[in-house]
Amino acid sequence: MTTIPSPAPIRRRSTPEELEALPLLPPSATGLAEVVRRRYLLKMLVRNAIQSRYQGTALGWMWSYLQPAIRFCLFYFLFQVMIGRGAGMENFAVHLFAGMVMVHFFTETFNGGTMALVQNRSLITKLAVPREMFPVSRMLVAAWHTVPMVAILVFVCVLLGWTPDPAGLVAIVLGFAITALFGLALGLVFSVANVYMRDFGKVAQTLTQFVNFSVPMMYPYTLVHERFGEPIASYYLVNPMAEAVLLIQRGFWTGTTSDPAYTAGIHLPEDLYTRGLVMTLIALVCVVLAQRLFSRLEARVPERL
Template identity: 45%
Template sequence: MTETTGSTGTQALVDRHRLADVPLASPSAHQGLLEVFRRRYVLRLLVKREVQGRYEGSFLGFLWSYINPLSQFFIYWFFMGKILGASHGFENYPVHMFAGLIIVHFFTETFGAGTRSLVGNKGLIAKMSVPREMFPVATMLVSLWHVAPQILILIGVGIMEGWQPDMVGMMCAVVAVLIAMILGTALALLFSTANVFFRDFGSFVGIINNYVRFAVPMLYPFSLVRDNLPTWVTHLYLCDPVAIACLLFQRAFWVGTTADPTRSAAETLPDHLGLWTLGNLIAAVLILVVAQRVFQKFENKVPERL
């Protein structure tokens, strides 16, 4: 056990030295998200460093990737499903809720950790000549890495409930993760820059993430929104990319567990889901483009403010 811990510590020290030994150059020569992925070696080191840092000194280690989402699942299921009665008359409510929870957790982790990424890595920013977008991107990839065990849990529960996967559903799952990935990275770029100048933005992001959990059809079905709110409010609701991503993930993993998937999709999913998906995907990409431009405008001021 001691030998294993020592080797892990040695490897982490070697990785830090590799990061520190990246040759210095003008930061302006390495701007842009494309340059981030051209430097995949450094990006892998940052992701590995972040993952190891999360579990350093932990007895359970990677098992926390399963424990944390499962604990959230049971809390929401018990209080919302059982005590408040959200699951009454709703088929396979736990699967519906957990499908939305995975997307929400991925987005909020990307957004929150990405916002803190520049401040949290100020030592590396001062030493390394890499595109500074790399730090929010690395936190997004770490969050994406933790999505895998959550999906495995969801698939296992779905299979026990008679899940019937289909090609359209799998495409919906991929697009859902893509939307959350793009939007989370875009907002992380914007707010990480703002957080360098005003630390209040880190706390503000926490408030936004608390709102997100109730502003998407995770704890309740979309049909409640459609049936109880005016049409224009429903359309405004569907302009939220995270809400669409939740609906897509539920289409992929929840609809197939119901007794009549066609009827479940018609009753709990919005009309023209494909068009709403396309519109929100385009919107997420445009937000990412704007976020990249804003980040580039202020990134040269980041080191002096840190």
């Protein structure tokens, strides 16, 4: 008589409440590679963070488009209309908003990553997962909330006659890569440092306030070169966010002007792509070093929390 094997039990994904009730366990494996391997848990963290941001609001996802659109209009009215900062620059509004996209992505990644461990203390003390997952999830959440800003930017650029070119697309990719890697590196370091001393959360918020004024967003890069000369302008470009903003402006803003080659030659540095590649490699090295520092300090994170 042939026996029919019983069907395999269906595995049900645990809810966040069930995960918090698990006993205290150390992480079974650490590192960013382990974070990628456990993508199902990373997706859950990202999804919960996104849903919680607009929970209880009437407009919901509409705020993702309303807030950046209103911010764009305010900045444009202040700098273009009131004080004429963009006088002599074609489509200054695109120049400004392109920089706002990068600054928003970076500040969200940096500030969110800094608070990631402290705000997820209940999960960290219960789950046997790599704790790098929490800063990484905040970087992905920041990227998700940057998508509406990019959509608005693309829409405005298309209305102004922008057509993507291969060099511009490469610049956009490099700009986002620098921002994501550099923001993640700082998020990893500051997240574990914030566990040991909560002042690092305030330090991160203070540092991000300077980003708006330390990148060529509200003013062109040529203004720095004209006011301070070549040596200072070279030091200015050491800032990875300045390089990222220039790259996204090359990808979007220059394509909306009447003479993109002239605009890029006047308002962008000559070695933009070389600097972009070098800065991307440096940001990648920073992520590796940040992860090593994180792994050295994370052993005492549960007791500190």
